[in-house]
Amino acid sequence: MNHSLDPLFLASLRYWTGMNLKRSNMNFEFTEEQIAVRDAARDFAQNVLKPTIIERDENQRFGEEEAKQMAELGFLGMMVDPKYGGGGMDTVSYVLAMEELSKVDASSSVLVSVNNSLVCWGIEEFASEEQKMKYLVPLAKGEKIGAFCLSEPEAGSDATSQTTTAIDKGDHYLLNGTKNWITNGGSASTYLVIAQTDKEKGHKGINVFIVEKGMEGFIVGAKENKLGIRGSDTHTLMFTDVKVPKENRIGEDGFGFKFAMKTLSGGRIGIAAQALGIASGAYELALAYSQERKAFGKEISKHQAIAFKLADMATEIEASRLLCLKAAVLKDRGQNYDLASSMAKVFSAETAMRTTIEAVQIHGGYGFVKEYHVERLMRDAKITQIYEGTSEIQRMVISRSILG
Numbered sequence: 001m002n003h004s005l006d007p008l009f010l011a012s013l014r015y016w017t018g019m020n021l022k023r024s025n026m027n028f029e030f031t032e033e034q035i036a037v038r039d040a041a042r043d044f045a046q047n048v049l050k051p052t053i054i055e056r057d058e059n060q061r062f063g064e065e066e067a068k069q070m071a072e073l074g075f076l077g078m079m080v081d082p083k084y085g086g087g088g089m090d091t092v093s094y095v096l097a098m099e100e101l102s103k104v105d106a107s108s109s110v111l112v113s114v115n116n117s118l119v120c121w122g123i124e125e126f127a128s129e130e131q132k133m134k135y136l137v138p139l140a141k142g143e144k145i146g147a148f149c150l151s152e153p154e155a156g157s158d159a160t161s162q163t164t165t166a167i168d169k170g171d172h173y174l175l176n177g178t179k180n181w182i183t184n185g186g187s188a189s190t191y192l193v194i195a196q197t198d199k200e201k202g203h204k205g206i207n208v209f210i211v212e213k214g215m216e217g218f219i220v221g222a223k224e225n226k227l228g229i230r231g232s233d234t235h236t237l238m239f240t241d242v243k244v245p246k247e248n249r250i251g252e253d254g255f256g257f258k259f260a261m262k263t264l265s266g267g268r269i270g271i272a273a274q275a276l277g278i279a280s281g282a283y284e285l286a287l288a289y290s291q292e293r294k295a296f297g298k299e300i301s302k303h304q305a306i307a308f309k310l311a312d313m314a315t316e317i318e319a320s321r322l323l324c325l326k327a328a329v330l331k332d333r334g335q336n337y338d339l340a341s342s343m344a345k346v347f348s349a350e351t352a353m354r355t356t357i358e359a360v361q362i363h364g365g366y367g368f369v370k371e372y373h374v375e376r377l378m379r380d381a382k383i384t385q386i387y388e389g390t391s392e393i394q395r396m397v398i399s400r401s402i403l404g
C-alpha cells in the first residue's frame with residue numbers, strides 16, 4: 001500500500017506529528033528564552049535544592065525557604081499571563097524547568113506543577129475577572145500556594161463518584177466532605193475543591209469552588225507519611241458546614257467535572273516532565289558512577305551488562321522527552337493535547353520507574369544508601385505512576401481515543 005496517497009493516513013500522520021507535511025516546520029531547537037529558563041532551573045536545583053533534599057526527605061520537611069525562593073524566581077506562576085502577575089512563559093519552558101527541578105527534587109517540582117497547572121491554569125482559563133484578580137494574582141506571584149482537591153477516600157480514579165457535597169443555600173453553598181492525599185494540603189492558602197451539588201445529574205451535577213484556608217469548618221487533617229516525595233506536604237482535608245460564597249464557584253453550574261478533566265490534561269504534562277526529570281537525574285548519576293567505579297579490572301560502564309542498561313535508559317529518556325515536548329507544543333499552539341499528555345505521562349512514568357530501579361542496580365550497595373540520591377529518586381518515581389491519573393487511567397484515556 002502506498003501510504004503517501006492515502007488521505008486518511010496523511011490526516012492521521014498530520015494529527016500525530018502536529019506538522020504541516022508540505023512545509024515541514026518541525027524544529028528541535030529551543031529559543032534563547034527557553035534555554036535561559038532551563039538553565040535557571042538547573043542552577044537553582046543544583047545549588048539550592050540539592051544541598052537540603054536528603055534532610056528534607058528524611059524528616060518529611062516541606063521546604064518553606066526553598067518554596068519562597070522558587071516564588072521569587074517566578075517558577076510558581078511561570079505560565080500565567082504577566083497581567084495577572086505571572087511569568088508569561090510557554091509550556092515548553094515549563095517542561096524544561098520541571099525536568100531540571102525534578103532531576104534533583106521531585107518534592108519541590110510537584111509544588112511547581114500543581115500550582116501552575118492545576119490551580120493557576122484552571123483559574124486563568126475558566127474563572128471570572130474578579131476571581132482572577134482576587135485569587136490568581138497572589139498565586140501567580142507565589143505569595144500564596146494553591147491546592148487541587150479532587151480525590152476522596154473512595155473516589156480516586158473514578159472521579160465522578162464524588163461524595164463531598166455542596167448544597168445551594170441561596171447566597172452560599174454549604175460544603176461537607178473529606179478530601180484525601182492533597183498535595184500542598186498544609187502549605188496552601190487557596191484550595192480548588194470539587195464537590196457534588198446535584199447527585200441526580202451525575203458528572204453534570206459537579207462544581208468547583210475556591211475555598212480559603214481559615215473558612216469556618218475547614219480543617220487541615222493529618223499529614224501523610226509517604227514512600228516518596230516526602231518533602232512535599234500531603235494532607236487529608238475535612239469540610240464541615242463550610243459556607244462558601246456563591247461567587248467562589250468557578251464557571252457555569254455543573255462545570256466542575258469538565259473543569260477537573262481539562263485541568264488534569266495540562267497537569268499531566270507537568271507530571272510527565274517530572275517523571276522525565278526523575279529518570280534523567282537517576283540516569284546522569286548512574287552514568288557518572290559507572291565511569292568511575294571499577295570491577296574486574298575496568299570501569300563498570302565498559303562491561304556490556306552495564307553499557308546496555310545505560311543505552312536503554314538513554315533511549316527511553318529521549319523518547320519521554322519528545323512525548324513531553326510534543327504535548328507541550330500542542331498546548332502552546334492551542335491544539336488538543338488530551339491524548340498527547342496521557343501518552344507523555346504513562347510513558348514517562350513507566351520510564352522513571354524502570355530507570356531509577358536500574359540506576360540503583362548500577363550503584364550496587366551504594367545505591368541502597370541515601371547519600372547517593374538514587375534510592376530517593378526510585379521512591380519518588382512511584383508516585384508519577386499514581387497521581388494525576390494512574391498509568392491505568394492514562395491507558396484508558398489513550399485506548400478510548402484510539403477506539404472511539
Ligand code: CAA
Binds near residue numbers: 159181262265
Ligand atoms: N476534557 C473535557 N471534558 C472531558 C475530558 C477532557 N479531558 N475527559 C472527559 N470529559 C468529559 C466527557 O466528555 C464527558 O462529558 P459529556 O457527558 O458531556 O460528554 C464527561 O467528562 C464524563 O466523561 P467520561 O464519561 O469519560 O467519564 P468517566 O467516569 O468514564 O471517567 C476518566 C473518565 C478519564 C477515567 C476520569 O474519571 C479520570 O481522569 N480519572 C482520574 C482522575 C485523576 O486523574 N485523579 C487525580 C487526582 S488529582 C491529583 O493527583 C493532584 C495532585 O495533588 C498531584
